Amino acid sequence: MSNEMLLKYGCNPNQKPSRVYMENSTDLPITVLNGKPGYINLLDAFNGWQLVREIKQATGMCAATSFKHVSPAGAAVGEPLSDTLKKIYFVDDLGELSSLACAYARARGADRMSSYGDFIALSDICDVPTAKMIQREVSDGIIAPGYEPEALEILKSKRKGTYNIIKIDENYVPDEIERKQVFGVTFEQGRNELKIDNHMLTNIVTDNKNIPEDKKRDLIIALIILKYTQSNSVCYVKNGQAIGIGAGQQSRIHCTRLAGNKADIWWMRQHPKVMGLQFKDDIRRPDRDNAIDVYISDEYMDVLADGAWENIFKVKPEIFTKEEQKEWLSQNTDVCLGSDAFFPFGDNIERAYKSGVKYIAEPGGSIRDDHVIMTCNKYDIAMAFTGIRLFHH
Numbered sequence: 447m448s449n450e451m452l453l454k455y456g457c458n459p460n461q462k463p464s465r466v467y468m469e470n471s472t473d474l475p476i477t478v479l480n481g482k483p484g485y486i487n488l489l490d491a492f493n494g495w496q497l498v499r500e501i502k503q504a505t506g507m508c509a510a511t512s513f514k515h516v517s518p519a520g521a522a523v524g525e526p527l528s529d530t531l532k533k534i535y536f537v538d539d540l541g542e543l544s545s546l547a548c549a550y551a552r553a554r555g556a557d558r559m560s561s562y563g564d565f566i567a568l569s570d571i572c573d574v575p576t577a578k579m580i581q582r583e584v585s586d587g588i589i590a591p592g593y594e595p596e597a598l599e600i601l602k603s604k605r606k607g608t609y610n611i612i613k614i615d616e617n618y619v620p621d622e623i624e625r626k627q628v629f630g631v632t633f634e635q636g637r638n639e640l641k642i643d644n645h646m647l648t649n650i651v652t653d654n655k656n657i658p659e660d661k662k663r664d665l666i667i668a669l670i671i672l673k674y675t676q677s678n679s680v681c682y683v684k685n686g687q688a689i690g691i692g693a694g695q696q697s698r699i700h701c702t703r704l705a706g707n708k709a710d711i712w713w714m715r716q717h718p719k720v721m722g723l724q725f726k727d728d729i730r731r732p733d734r735d736n737a738i739d740v741y742i743s744d745e746y747m748d749v750l751a752d753g754a755w756e757n758i759f760k761v762k763p764e765i766f767t768k769e770e771q772k773e774w775l776s777q778n779t780d781v782c783l784g785s786d787a788f789f790p791f792g793d794n795i796e797r798a799y800k801s802g803v804k805y806i807a808e809p810g811g812s813i814r815d816d817h818v819i820m821t822c823n824k825y826d827i828a829m830a831f832t833g834i835r836l837f838h839h
Contacts, residue, residue: 449473456485475618476589480602481610483587487565489516491589494567495614497521497674502569504643504666507686510549510576512564517676517694519560522552522687523667531555534715536731537579547575552687554583557708558735565589565610572597580604584732591616638838642669646832647807651819654828657805661782665807668784669836675786677837680794682709682801683782689713690801698785702794706801713778713802714742714771724760733758742766778802786836788812792821799825809835 450467451474464485468474476491483491490513501509501523511521524545532538535555543551546568554561566580568590577597580588587610588601601611625634646669647662657665668681668688675681675693678701682690689712692705714720715738723741725734737758740749746765749755755762783798785808795818798806810831812818822829 451478453485453488454482461485470621475615477613479593479598479611479613481587481605481608483610483612486515487587487610490514490565491567491587491612491614493674494518494565495589497670498567498569499616500642500670500673501667504670505663505686508546508549509569510546510553511567511671512550512553512561513567514560514562514564517679518553518671518674518688518691519564520553520556520688520691521667521671522549522556524549525552525686527551530716530721533721540575540579542575543579544573544575546570546573547579550576550579554579556687556689556712557691559739560708562732562735572601574600577601582731586610587612589614638673638836640673640834640836642666642673646834647830649810649831649833650828651810651815651831652822652827652829654823654826657828657830661780661805664782665784665805665830668782669807669832672784672786672836672838674838677786677839679836679838680705680783680785682706682798682803683784684709684778684780684802689781698787698790699793699797702785702789702797706797709778709781709801710775711739711742713775714766717766717770717774719764719766719770723763726758726760729758742771775800775802780804782806784808786838788815788835789818790814792817794818795821795825795827799827803827806830807832809833 450465453464455462456464466488494511494513497511498509505523507523509523512519527548535551537551563584563586565586566588571592572590573594574597577600581600589612591614601609622637623634624637625632644662647665664683668683671681671688672679678695678698679693680701681688682705690705690709692701695701737749749758779802781802782805783803788809788811790812804827806829
């Protein structure tokens with residue numbers, strides 16, 4: 447280890463010189479085992495590591511996240527995968543999966559379009575099943591507390607031997623005060639060391655006050671994800687994994703819609719028509735993911751038109767009609783939703799309900815809280831006011 451690491455450049459190639467370093471005399475808490483991570487890679491790595499570490503601390507389960515541009519595209523704990531999820535995450539040919547591999551399959555698979563070229567963070571030592579899964583995905587790098595020897599060799603083979611592999615000192619504790627500069631001005635604040643646990647879910651303000659234990663876990667996962675997601679942000683979670691994350695939107699309703707649309711796409715990918723798509727054998731994984739995304743969207747004719755479908759599919763698919771989509775979406779239920787700040791209007795609840803949301807955790811404190819609560823009561827949604835804002839910039 448050393449006190450400093452020189453980087454090729456900063457956020458953009460014209461931003462030179464660039465480095466990361468410790469202001470005190472201590473060593474950096476990371477060891478680069480392979481590759482040459484860049485400025486944004488390290489931002490993703492450090493935010494992602496904090497996220498998975500806290501989810502593991504809160505749930506007792508291994509966790510993984512897929513980061514892109516300093517926000518998670520997906521995050522999950524290591525719940526076993528159903529046959530359906532194995533198929534839509536394209537890991538059904540990998541045999542026995544470890545809990546950690548299941549966590550990464552969920553994190554990567556929730557929003558594969560956004561996860562393309564991700565930076566991965568794992569809460570536990572990277573094992574061989576997880577490394578084999580990562581090996582065939584387009585990814586920039588990984589951070590973990592350690593690597594099994596065979597897993598390390600598998601990862602080193604990626605990107606012609608240049609794949610970024612970082613080992614983090616899991617016992618590293620940062621200073622209580624953090625600083626950054628903007629326009630030559632230094633900002634200083636206390637680190638956000640807020641512990642997110644079930645105590646934040648005790649103030650249930652709706653008529654429905656029943657939040658089962660597994661849903662409390664999902665709400666806690668959502669809130670921890672939001673703690674490391676660029677604000678404004680909301681997060682839909684189901685069965686231990688994010689299914690839709692909306693990040694960096696100026697309007698919260700836009701954020702709720704964006705994340706809800708992602709959650710809807712995740713659910714529609716499990717429809718028999720989508721699972722039954724017959725792709726050509728030589729199609730690349732990113733092209734297949736893009737084709738699925740377009741097939742589900744309003745622009746479906748871009749992949750179904752004569753002269754287009756032949757390049758993607760062995761057999762021309764039937765149209766996935768709006769009526770079929772609406773009926774299928776109605777079957778997605780018991781979804782949990784977290785928000786990093788209060789919902790200012792009930793329209794957020796209306797939109798969330800359309801994506802199956804039944805449980806919500808948000809800070810509260812809006813002058814229209816009564817309207818938001820009333821909208822939840824209309825749909826028998828249970829909502830807890832956490833009293834804590836989770837902005838992250």
